Amino acid sequence: MGTARVVFDKWEGRYAQRIGDVRSSAVRDLFAAASRPDMISLSGGMPEVRAVPAHAVADAAHGAVVHAGAQALQYGSSNGRVELRETIVELMAETGVRIAAADVVVTAGAQQGLDLLAKTFLDPGDVVICEGPTYVGALQAFSAYQPDIRCIPMDGEGMRMDLLEAELRAVGYQGAKFIYTIPNFQNPGGVTLSAPRRRRLLELAREYDIPVIEDDPYGRLRFEGGHVKPLRALDDEVIYLGTFSKIFAPGLRLGWMTAPQPILAKVLLVKQAADLCGSAFAQVTAERYFAGTRWRKVLQGLARTYAERRDAMLAALEEYFPPEASWTRPEGGFFVWVEFPEFLDTKTMLAEAVEHGVTYVPGDGFYPDGRGRNCMRLAFCYAEPEAITEGIRRLAEVLEDRLELYRAFIAAGALPDRSEGAA
Amino acid sequence: MGTARVVFDKWEGRYAQRIGDVRSSAVRDLFAAASRPDMISLSGGMPEVRAVPAHAVADAAHGAVVHAGAQALQYGSSNGRVELRETIVELMAETGVRIAAADVVVTAGAQQGLDLLAKTFLDPGDVVICEGPTYVGALQAFSAYQPDIRCIPMDGEGMRMDLLEAELRAVGYQGAKFIYTIPNFQNPGGVTLSAPRRRRLLELAREYDIPVIEDDPYGRLRFEGGHVKPLRALDDEVIYLGTFSKIFAPGLRLGWMTAPQPILAKVLLVKQAADLCGSAFAQVTAERYFAGTRWRKVLQGLARTYAERRDAMLAALEEYFPPEASWTRPEGGFFVWVEFPEFLDTKTMLAEAVEHGVTYVPGDGFYPDGRGRNCMRLAFCYAEPEAITEGIRRLAEVLEDRLELYRAFIAAGALPDRSEGAA
Numbered sequence: 152m153g154t155a156r157v158v159f160d161k162w163e164g165r166y167a168q169r170i171g172d173v174r175s176s177a178v179r180d181l182f183a184a185a186s187r188p189d190m191i192s193l194s195g196g197m198p199e200v201r202a203v204p205a206h207a208v209a210d211a212a213h214g215a216v217v218h219a220g221a222q223a224l225q226y227g228s229s230n231g232r233v234e235l236r237e238t239i240v241e242l243m244a245e246t247g248v249r250i251a252a253a254d255v256v257v258t259a260g261a262q263q264g265l266d267l268l269a270k271t272f273l274d275p276g277d278v279v280i281c282e283g284p285t286y287v288g289a290l291q292a293f294s295a296y297q298p299d300i301r302c303i304p305m306d307g308e309g310m311r312m313d314l315l316e317a318e319l320r321a322v323g324y325q326g327a328k329f330i331y332t333i334p335n336f337q338n339p340g341g342v343t344l345s346a347p348r349r350r351r352l353l354e355l356a357r358e359y360d361i362p363v364i365e366d367d368p369y370g371r372l373r374f375e376g377g378h379v380k381p382l383r384a385l386d387d388e389v390i391y392l393g394t395f396s397k398i399f400a401p402g403l404r405l406g407w408m409t410a411p412q413p414i415l416a417k418v419l420l421v422k423q424a425a426d427l428c429g430s431a432f433a434q435v436t437a438e439r440y441f442a443g444t445r446w447r448k449v450l451q452g453l454a455r456t457y458a459e460r461r462d463a464m465l466a467a468l469e470e471y472f473p474p475e476a477s478w479t480r481p482e483g484g485f486f487v488w489v490e491f492p493e494f495l496d497t498k499t500m501l502a503e504a505v506e507h508g509v510t511y512v513p514g515d516g517f518y519p520d521g522r523g524r525n526c527m528r529l530a531f532c533y534a535e536p537e538a539i540t541e542g543i544r545r546l547a548e549v550l551e552d553r554l555e556l557y558r559a560f561i562a563a564g565a566l567p568d569r570s571e572g573a574a
Numbered sequence: 575m576g577t578a579r580v581v582f583d584k585w586e587g588r589y590a591q592r593i594g595d596v597r598s599s600a601v602r603d604l605f606a607a608a609s610r611p612d613m614i615s616l617s618g619g620m621p622e623v624r625a626v627p628a629h630a631v632a633d634a635a636h637g638a639v640v641h642a643g644a645q646a647l648q649y650g651s652s653n654g655r656v657e658l659r660e661t662i663v664e665l666m667a668e669t670g671v672r673i674a675a676a677d678v679v680v681t682a683g684a685q686q687g688l689d690l691l692a693k694t695f696l697d698p699g700d701v702v703i704c705e706g707p708t709y710v711g712a713l714q715a716f717s718a719y720q721p722d723i724r725c726i727p728m729d730g731e732g733m734r735m736d737l738l739e740a741e742l743r744a745v746g747y748q749g750a751k752f753i754y755t756i757p758n759f760q761n762p763g764g765v766t767l768s769a770p771r772r773r774r775l776l777e778l779a780r781e782y783d784i785p786v787i788e789d790d791p792y793g794r795l796r797f798e799g800g801h802v803k804p805l806r807a808l809d810d811e812v813i814y815l816g817t818f819s820k821i822f823a824p825g826l827r828l829g830w831m832t833a834p835q836p837i838l839a840k841v842l843l844v845k846q847a848a849d850l851c852g853s854a855f856a857q858v859t860a861e862r863y864f865a866g867t868r869w870r871k872v873l874q875g876l877a878r879t880y881a882e883r884r885d886a887m888l889a890a891l892e893e894y895f896p897p898e899a900s901w902t903r904p905e906g907g908f909f910v911w912v913e914f915p916e917f918l919d920t921k922t923m924l925a926e927a928v929e930h931g932v933t934y935v936p937g938d939g940f941y942p943d944g945r946g947r948n949c950m951r952l953a954f955c956y957a958e959p960e961a962i963t964e965g966i967r968r969l970a971e972v973l974e975d976r977l978e979l980y981r982a983f984i985a986a987g988a989l990p991d992r993s994e995g996a997a
Binding site: 159161163165166167168169170173195197198200201205206212213214215216217220222223224225226227259260263266270272273274277288292294295296328396401402403411413414420421423425426429430432 | 583584585588589590591593596618620623626628629631632633635636637638639640643644645646647648649650685689693695696697700714715717718719748751785819823824825826836843844846847848849850851852854855856859
């Protein structure tokens with residue numbers, strides 16, 4: 152809560168218990184700092200919306216109001232306009248998922264989908280299984296319903312199935328409310344769940360009868376390697392979350408959920424209570440934008456842009472980062488995950504990095520339990536390649552200062568015990 | 575849940591406990607029925623958005639994207655764009671409330687404000703005090719957090735202060751999480767809380783140290799009588815919910831909350847978890863629409879339109895409705911509340927009304943406890959005056975059928991006991 156003012160709160164102790172569990176997002180708090188002109192942001196996962204042609208969107212918005220008229224301005228159905236849901240059906244079909252418009256609820260970004268699912272499924276103390284590290288917004292959404300969140304470590308092929316199986320054995324049949332996964336270019340890990348592991352995850356979920364939530368914001372931003380089918384393409388009981396934020400623009404706040412009908416019916420009631428319905432105005436605009444073919448070229452351009460930036464980041468990491476660091480090599484998406492020796496605390500180091508004109512996200516925000524302090528998430532989606540190179544160079548300078556002490560320890564034969572994380 | 579399909583649910587028993595308390599909105603279920611061309615809708619509280627000039631909105635949307643560019647398409651701050659919050663500050667000043675942009679959080683309609691406040695304050699079993707009947711969307715939003723909702727009856731001057739005081743004595747100091755009120759042209763009651771009662775309500779809230787939530791969607795839609803200052807103008811600890819849905823268009827899903835800073839800080843964390851941030855695209859469009867002066871003429875025109883429709887409804891009720899019915903005479907807003915003898919069940923009567931080509935909302939949806947079955951809400955906001963007259967005439971026919979039996983009872987000296995509600 153770096154930007155929060157300290158204010159006397161006469162209502163302290165009057166809030167719901169969950170408020171003690173609601174976390175601020177370090178990522179969002181950094182957005183403000185990142186807006187300084189000299190600052191290089193490797194923190195926020197903001198898409199390169201400047202690549203989306205403003206006039207095409209402006210025309211879509213203008214046309215939306217003129218042609219849809221009152222419909223664009225009025226309350227709409229809670230599940231979203233059927234025209235947009237049909238667009239979503241087509242988008243899903245292109246990734247190998249066959250659904251009908253009735254299987255879709257339009258949400259305010261995938262984030263609302265996470266909140267609605269948590270609200271639908273979670274009582275205090277319920278077990279949730281997710282990757283560790285995982286999306287900070289999911290941790291925020293889930294935490295408000297006070298679950299017991301268990302994180303499964305990943306390797307280069309994504310969530311480790313041996314460790315998932317061990318966790319499932321520990322919680323037992325129906326012992327968790329759901330398994331949450333970001334299989335493609337994971338946020339923040341950058342890794343992709345391999346096809347064999349996707350099949351294994353679904354087998355295990357069936358065996359222990361636990362619903363799977365597949366969060367797939369980056370699936371269409373693959374730079375290399377072959378498309379891996381979504382979990383939802385392999386099992387129609389998977390709950391799938393999609394978003395227009397990365398293939399169009401986050402500013403419209405449009406995402407979607409597809410789920411088995413009984414679950415969708417509950418989610419819909421919960422959505423009515425949350426906001427009555429989504430924005431018809433934004434939905435009609437998106438329909439018009441996706442009615443043409445230009446969006447495909449824009450999306451291809453975006454993927455090329457992100458690929459160049461990833462290349463710049465990986466090259467700069469190779470050139471500038473110290474030998475003590477290791478990092479992932481994503482085939483798509485927005486993020487690289489960097490791990491340092493336990494000794495290094497990326498949270499306390501952040502202020503120094505900001506002084507040097509570069510921001511990142513400390514790793515502990517991506518765990519529910521304080522782990523990840525020796526890690527950081529680097530976003531390559533937002534800065535230009537030259538800025539990324541310079542940002543990594545600045546960050547390497549800050550790291551050198553910190554690592555000198557570490558190296559002195561090693562030289563003195565006083566290497567800290569990594570397994571304890573103690574200095 | 576008139577439109578829901580019955581589906582076998584293998585996840586039954588796996589949902590959160592709150593799901594048992596989440597209610598479907600009879601109002602929303604009726605929207606579908608109301609879309610039949612021959613149907614006269616006196617049910618939905620949909621604004622007359624056809625009076626909002628589509629081209630002005632289209633131009634605002636086009637300009638928003640062209641001029642704000644990437645800002646309109648990108649993620650924004652969780653509390654909303656400062657430009658829109660400044661617009662809100664000006665709108666509030668016109669009603670007598672002095673606040674700063676920092677006191678405002680932009681929400682997805684006032685409905686999201688209700689959900690965020692309930693999530694911030696309510697643990698299961700907590701007491702909430704509201705008017706009875708009250709807004710069905712508030713009951714939906716609150717119910718998801720499993721509170722104990724207490725309804726205070728109203729008369730022609732709004733919530734009865736003697737009954738509020740009795741309830742507060744029963745729950746005691748800090749014994750309720752908040753008092754929720756819609757002081758202007760209440761939904762569904764149609765009545766307005768008088769100035770003396772506003773002062774008394776605030777005195778009582780201070781005495782028992784219970785926060786007040788003022789929900790004011792219709793405040794600027796007054797047809798006659800003088801402006802009554804919002805509660806927030808009299809006490810800066812009041813939490814105020816406003817919306818653009820009735821002064822502009824619901825399709826943008828824009829509303830706002832103003833609250834004391836410590837509460838606003840909690841609400842903001844809860845909002846981040848719910849949807850990260852609101853739609854910058856919709857916010858910039860609203861800024862541009864309200865930057866001109868045309869919106870004032872549109873709003874005056876809307877108020878004139880609604881006033882004509884109210885007049886048509888009150889005249890038709892006088893002409894056609896049976897002597898056993900009584901109803902409120904709103905000075906603004908969207909709704910008239912009708913009460914019948916206990917004998918009459920408006921819920922079972924609805925199907926017959928739909929057959930006769932007219933819809934209304936049965937009264938029990940506006941209570942948490944099954945009361946209100948002998949009442950109905952009639953909306954004059956959406957249908958044309960001639961349609962309203964015809965709708966009331968059709969409804970009177972349906973009522974006559976039902977009331978014949980009632981009159982036969984009376985004639986036979988077997989008048990049902992109204993206090994028991996038994997037939």
